[in-house]
Amino acid sequence: MKNRRNFIKKAAAGLAVAGLLPLSKKTMAGEVKITETLVHHVFFWLKEPKNEAHKKQLLKGANELLKIKTIKMSHIGFPAGTENRDVVDHSYSVSYMVLFDSQADQDAYQVDPIHLKFVEENQHLWEKVVVYDSVN
Template identity: 60%
Template structure:
């Protein structure tokens, strides 16, 4: 098994859009997420939608978009949180989502 360095911080964000079937809302959100993922302190980014996997009670396919970011350190993630590009992303796009959940994790 490949392991990430022990100080890596994973920031996983799930978005539920108000209008998940709106092409305009989806286009704006996708463009905004792509731009957001260019922030310098982000080591790796994965932008996604629910996978067409088997439906089981433990699998939640209800979200519209997933953003998974990997940072080299907590300090890099802290810097991302106050980066003007991140703040602009929230300000310009928060009207699109009805719910957001964030899971941050580090290696034990």
């Protein structure tokens, strides 16, 4: 029963994150939690950030990565137009975030042929990559 509850919570959180399940203003942050998950958040700084063809190529590759079966949820984005404060870093070009059920799933992702091909075909586009992995 615990596994079923966890699945339902993750599914609801995933739908909410994807914008498929609208969260009402009455929904509290504590009611939708992503637990028992490894979050893999990658930030890319393109060598030529204004080169739309390079950005398009990186996005195409990132979307191909989403075919890897161990990925449970994803988000690909760009710097938001949020207020500039000393603690906010808008300097990156593309943000890529995926969620896994376990460290083993993330390890499998790292050696998946789709991931290896992505790195091989796109690494010339970026000057810097920073990865933040977290678990709860």
